[in-house]
Structure formats: structure tokens, C-alpha cells
Amino acid sequence: MSAPKNTICLWFEKDAEAAARFYATVFPDSAVTAVNKAPSDYPGHKAGDVVTVLFTVCGIPCIGLNGGPAFPQSESFSFQIATDDQEETDRYWNAIVGNGGAESACGWCKDRWGVSWQITPRVLTDAIAAGGNPAKRAFDAMMEMGKIDVAAIEAAVRG
Incomplete structure (x- = not known):
């Protein structure tokens, strides 16, 4: 599934999937549409860890990025x-x-x-x-x- 042309990217330390799933339960027209795992190790993470989560909040496309603690x-x-x-x-x-x-x-x-x-x-x-x-x-x-x-x-x- 390819991403929309314009998407909001939210940087999470490690819980992008949990956040996206929570938003999908709270707001209408919201859903988790994809969970992508890292194909290899990256700083602070291992291959197979969730790296991005595609989701919508009230119809707005978003990507949650598990990027670590650098940007709260x-x-x-x-x-x-x-x-x-x-x-x-x-x-x-x-x-x-x-x-x-x-x-x-x-x-x-x-x-x-x-x-x-x-x-x-x-x-x-x-x-x-x-x-x-x-x-x-x-x-x-x-x-x-x-x-x-x-x-x-x-x-x-x-x-």
C-alpha cells in the first residue's frame, strides 16, 4: 500500500502502533491501515521491530514513526x-x-x-x-x- 501524497508524520519513541490503535478506537473515521517492520537493524532497534504505522485520525492520513527518544x-x-x-x-x-x-x-x-x-x-x-x-x-x-x-x-x- 503506497502512502498518500501528503501525510502527517508523528515521531514516537517506541509506541506508534499502540498510539495509532488507541486513536482508532476513540475517533470516527480512524483506523490503522498498515504496520511496517524494520527490514534490518537501525539505531536503537532491531530487524523485525515496528518502524512505521500508517493510520488515519478523523480521515487524516498519518504515519507513526518509532524513531527513539531524540524528538519528543x-x-x-x-x-x-x-x-x-x-x-x-x-x-x-x-x-x-x-x-x-x-x-x-x-x-x-x-x-x-x-x-x-x-x-x-x-x-x-x-x-x-x-x-x-x-x-x-x-x-x-x-x-x-x-x-x-x-x-x-x-x-x-x-x-
């Missing part, structure tokens, strides 16, 4: 997952944080592999895109949150 994950890359309501927001947030992840601010969290996620209700992005005072109120409310509270954003938009 950081907030400079994140998946932004748009949600339609509080139930969907809670489901994704709780899956990531509740499985060894960590909460952050403004709808951000990290999974147990250090990959950052923005779990972002559409009501928030729509409010900010609309501009004006409702956008300011929604933005200011968001700045006080960890996981986004949809009802609080809606109340902020209303003033």
Missing part, C-alpha cells in the same frame, strides 16, 4: 478535533485524559504519548470567527477553561 512531542503540533456538543467534547476529552493523558488550558490536552489535542466545540470556533463583542466574551470565557464548557461559551456569546 510538543505543543507545536496538535490535532484539533471539532465537536458538536458537550457530550462529544466530554467523550474525546475523557478518552485522552482518562487513559494516561493530561489536561491543559483552553481545550487542550495531551495523550499518554505526549501528542497534543485541541478538543474544540464548534460553538467556540463559530463565535470567535463571528467577531465583535460575542467573540470577545467567548474568547475570554475560553481563557479560563481547561475542557471547554459548551453551555458557558453559549452564555458568554449571549452576554
Whole structure:
């Protein structure tokens, strides 16, 4: 199976397959599509070890590379997952944080592999895109949150 023309590559220390399989259980339109093993030894790894995992997250093609500890994950890359309501927001947030992840601010969290996620209700992005005072109120409310509270954003938009 050949890779798509454009693919997101995520560098993992050693758990690309576990991460990809976890993402496939949490998000719709997500799957592990291939697991490739090293044909020979490479630094820190042996022939037969999983070297790359091809997967999708919400339809976005990705490759997980087991490259060792040289390049840890950081907030400079994140998946932004748009949600339609509080139930969907809670489901994704709780899956990531509740499985060894960590909460952050403004709808951000990290999974147990250090990959950052923005779990972002559409009501928030729509409010900010609309501009004006409702956008300011929604933005200011968001700045006080960890996981986004949809009802609080809606109340902020209303003033």
C-alpha cells in the first residue's frame, strides 16, 4: 500500500502502533491501515521491530514513526478535533485524559504519548470567527477553561 501524497508524520519513541490503535478506537473515521517492520537493524532497534504505522485520525492520513527518544512531542503540533456538543467534547476529552493523558488550558490536552489535542466545540470556533463583542466574551470565557464548557461559551456569546 503506497502512502498518500501528503501525510502527517508523528515521531514516537517506541509506541506508534499502540498510539495509532488507541486513536482508532476513540475517533470516527480512524483506523490503522498498515504496520511496517524494520527490514534490518537501525539505531536503537532491531530487524523485525515496528518502524512505521500508517493510520488515519478523523480521515487524516498519518504515519507513526518509532524513531527513539531524540524528538519528543510538543505543543507545536496538535490535532484539533471539532465537536458538536458537550457530550462529544466530554467523550474525546475523557478518552485522552482518562487513559494516561493530561489536561491543559483552553481545550487542550495531551495523550499518554505526549501528542497534543485541541478538543474544540464548534460553538467556540463559530463565535470567535463571528467577531465583535460575542467573540470577545467567548474568547475570554475560553481563557479560563481547561475542557471547554459548551453551555458557558453559549452564555458568554449571549452576554
